[in-house]
Amino acid sequence: QSALTQPASVSGSPGQSITISCTGTSSDVGSYNLVSWYQEYPGKAPKLMIYEASKRPSGVSNRFSGSRSGNTASLTISGLQAEDEADYYCCSYAGSSTVIFGGGTKLTVL
């Protein structure tokens, strides 16, 4: 099972918006709305940012939003802040009680 496809890196200036894509197949992203996104700082555990493709856990800034269309899910961060600089991973349910992660995207705030 290959990883979901994410861009290796994205960048943006403070205040701008960026979008990270996550492309899977009809067996995972395309079949289930069970896509989640995680933020990871170096040396730290991942943090849940979005679940069920577009829902935000309590305590996560509303600058983070998610969507899904077909085999692709997306994470959008608006009003970029320096603290958003981190790695971001998507994750999708893939059936048969399995999940698959994306390759990860490094976000740089210029």
Add this chain to the structure above:
Amino acid sequence: QVQLVQSGAEVKKPGASVKVSCKASGYTFSTYAIHWVRQAPGQRLEWMGWINAGNGDTKYSQKFQGRVTITSDTSATTAYMELSSLRSEDTAVYFCARSQPVVIQYFDYWGQGTLVTVSS
């Protein structure tokens, strides 16, 4: 508050096995699942498998099938991940994470990670 606290770093020789623990607190252990996810240095997150802490059902990634065993002790509210036949490529940080017990929707709490180094 929900916490997952993992055991400390390990150094193992190739061919050996390692067993990492994940102590849960702050919630009813048997009503959730525990997953294991690893991350090799500079690499992506990689899902290894999970256990339904309520009934002990397990599911493993095909990549690790036959080498990984995930167990849990409800009385100790602790999950364990044992990886055998270690090789250098298994050097990674291993995380435990909590999810819903039936359909895997998301991982809402994570352990702090355990570094396993495989070196001769």
